[in-house]
Amino acid sequence: MSRQIALIAVVLAAAATLSAQQQAQTKTENRSNGAYASSSCAFTFSSGAGASYLKFCVTVNGNITQLETPAGHEHIAAGFINEGYGICSETPPTAYWDYADDGDSGNWGPTNLVRQTAASVKMARTTSDGVWTLTQTITQDKATPAVKIMMVLKNNTAAARVAYLVRYADVDADTMTLNDFGSTVNSAAGWVNSSYAVIGYGLMLQNVRTSHFGYVNGFVQNTFHGPNPCAFAFNAPYTGLLGDGSVVLAYVDSIGAGKTRSATMIYKGM
Amino acid sequence: MWRRIVMTVVFLGFIGVALVSHAQKVLPDTAVCAYTFTSGTNNTHLNYCVTVNGNISQLTTPAGHQSIFGSEGYGLCNESPVASYWDWAANGNSGNWGNPTLVNQTAKSVKIVRTTADGTWTLTQTITQDTVTPSIKVVMALKNNTAAPHVVYLVRYADVDTDGDRNNFSATTDSAFGWNASIPFGANNGYGLELRNVGNPQFGYLQGFARDISFPPNPCDFAGDSSGTPLTNIDGSIVLAYVDNVGAKKTKTATVIYRGM
Numbered sequence: 025m026s027r028q029i030a031l032i033a034v035v036l037a038a039a040a041t042l043s044a045q046q047q048a049q050t051k052t053e054n055r056s057n058g059a060y061a062s063s064s065c066a067f068t069f070s071s072g073a074g075a076s077y078l079k080f081c082v083t084v085n086g087n088i089t090q091l092e093t094p095a096g097h098e099h100i101a102a103g104f105i106n107e108g109y110g111i112c113s114e115t116p117p118t119a120y121w122d123y124a125d126d127g128d129s130g131n132w133g134p135t136n137l138v139r140q141t142a143a144s145v146k147m148a149r150t151t152s153d154g155v156w157t158l159t160q161t162i163t164q165d166k167a168t169p170a171v172k173i174m175m176v177l178k179n180n181t182a183a184a185r186v187a188y189l190v191r192y193a194d195v196d197a198d199t200m201t202l203n204d205f206g207s208t209v210n211s212a213a214g215w216v217n218s219s220y221a222v223i224g225y226g227l228m229l230q231n232v233r234t235s236h237f238g239y240v241n242g243f244v245q246n247t248f249h250g251p252n253p254c255a256f257a258f259n260a261p262y263t264g265l266l267g268d269g270s271v272v273l274a275y276v277d278s279i280g281a282g283k284t285r286s287a288t289m290i291y292k293g294m
Numbered sequence: 295m296w297r298r299i300v301m302t303v304v305f306l307g308f309i310g311v312a313l314v315s316h317a318q319k320v321l322p323d324t325a326v327c328a329y330t331f332t333s334g335t336n337n338t339h340l341n342y343c344v345t346v347n348g349n350i351s352q353l354t355t356p357a358g359h360q361s362i363f364g365s366e367g368y369g370l371c372n373e374s375p376v377a378s379y380w381d382w383a384a385n386g387n388s389g390n391w392g393n394p395t396l397v398n399q400t401a402k403s404v405k406i407v408r409t410t411a412d413g414t415w416t417l418t419q420t421i422t423q424d425t426v427t428p429s430i431k432v433v434m435a436l437k438n439n440t441a442a443p444h445v446v447y448l449v450r451y452a453d454v455d456t457d458g459d460r461n462n463f464s465a466t467t468d469s470a471f472g473w474n475a476s477i478p479f480g481a482n483n484g485y486g487l488e489l490r491n492v493g494n495p496q497f498g499y500l501q502g503f504a505r506d507i508s509f510p511p512n513p514c515d516f517a518g519d520s521s522g523t524p525l526t527n528i529d530g531s532i533v534l535a536y537v538d539n540v541g542a543k544k545t546k547t548a549t550v551i552y553r554g555m
Contacts, residue, residue: 094468168492208486209483211555215464216466219520220517257479
């Protein structure tokens, strides 16, 4: 518990310092695509039918740019297709991200396809400064149904570093830009609220398992743009949201020299 | 779509009649744990119990975050002639159920059968621990014991009180959920509980409802007290409702899960 409090304090202090300078960058740099950002489907998976239908695709860089569940209800591929991951190396502060149509930070190396099966794809990508390697295994869970993402972050340097690891999606539930949004410690979601006269579906991003990171939190963002990984809570309202927002899961911890930490999350319909 | 509209109109038409039937004598009830299941640790911890009547009267997930405190259960509405049957554990029962029968019990599941006192309906519940997700799967198989088809409403309800009485509530077509919002900066205690349909339901109508009161619904008026917009910081509850015609001597099945969020 004391470790978690200490990590929260570290995050808050860093966020306060970094947010002013880097939030401004977010609005511009996130949309100034680097050489590699793409929302084109490279690997497509589908399973089930009707209420248990799940179809999603993964780009060459590990973004999930299309997700339909149940049948006929798409939640990501609408308008600008924004989904992906970000890292903040706390000291010295350096942000790395790839949010598909919302751009990348331009400081990633190319992505290497490690393995591909009928139900999963595994890819690794190292930052261009060589500090971090992110290995993602994205797996089709036919039973739930859900998309499981395991993100393994390795510190390639000879010194321990604090890292913020972020997963983000511009949820447009049922391809509608105006959604309700809410978050808990373990999850963040966007949905169309139903009533007996209104059909509504949605998408939840949820941490699963006991995280290797000491700090985990879900956030709603009052913008559809991806967060600055070094100020991941900057756009989070203190209440729920009805708007064109987005969802974020953030993980924070120190990673030892040459060590890795992993985070596992799912996207599932709701 | 046409089928859904017809069902909605029919059910609204019966609300007035059904409200009268709701004022039935409530017999003594039980929220006492009869079967308890525990798995996982910390974020994967799941602890819950089932009563002899098939209510999930206590649910904690992840460790230290309890969401159900005695008021959970099931209800039926026989559309014509109108009759409602319910058992909400600590929130009472309709007094027109027979005794439950334990059909099967394993380390991970319990199967309970209960017939209405008039013999019209038999509800068979199989409640299973999913240690992987983690979640609780509830399969409800509803049999029409009569020689004529009947339209029935099948309802699952929970008074969600995650980490306290006041939560946020909302619903989609497939789910209903109560939660406490995570706080961007500061101490954090935001958890919640989702009640969700899984698989392709055999019922033609399915809908989740967020309710602005903690008390359970009349099964014949399952949308009563529900909200068309998310509810914040209230003592509410959640409902999943299924509606369809069940043929003579036939069975329809609905499967739901409870899962932390």
